[in-house]
Amino acid sequence: MVIQLQEALSQVKVLKGLLPICAHCKAIRDCRGDWRQLESYISEHSEAKFSHGLCPICLKEHYPEYCKE
Numbered sequence: 001m002v003i004q005l006q007e008a009l010s011q012v013k014v015l016k017g018l019l020p021i022c023a024h025c026k027a028i029r030d031c032r033g034d035w036r037q038l039e040s041y042i043s044e045h046s047e048a049k050f051s052h053g054l055c056p057i058c059l060k061e062h063y064p065e066y067c068k069e
Contacts, residue, residue, distance in 0.1 A: 015045055 020029040021038070028041040039050045060067045 015042070 021027070022029075022035065026038045027035040028038055029035050030041060042048050043050065054063070
């Protein structure tokens, strides 16, 4: 049990502190003041991987031709 907990803890990487984010496009301002895509910033500062899709609200707003009413 202890070994499993140590293994799990070794895989945890935490982002902390203030993270400036654009309220509109969700870009993140890094420590140099550059604005970067959220996915790029998080991938660089953690071990997270991203896959992309569309939520139902965005699908309806941006691609209404693919929505079933």
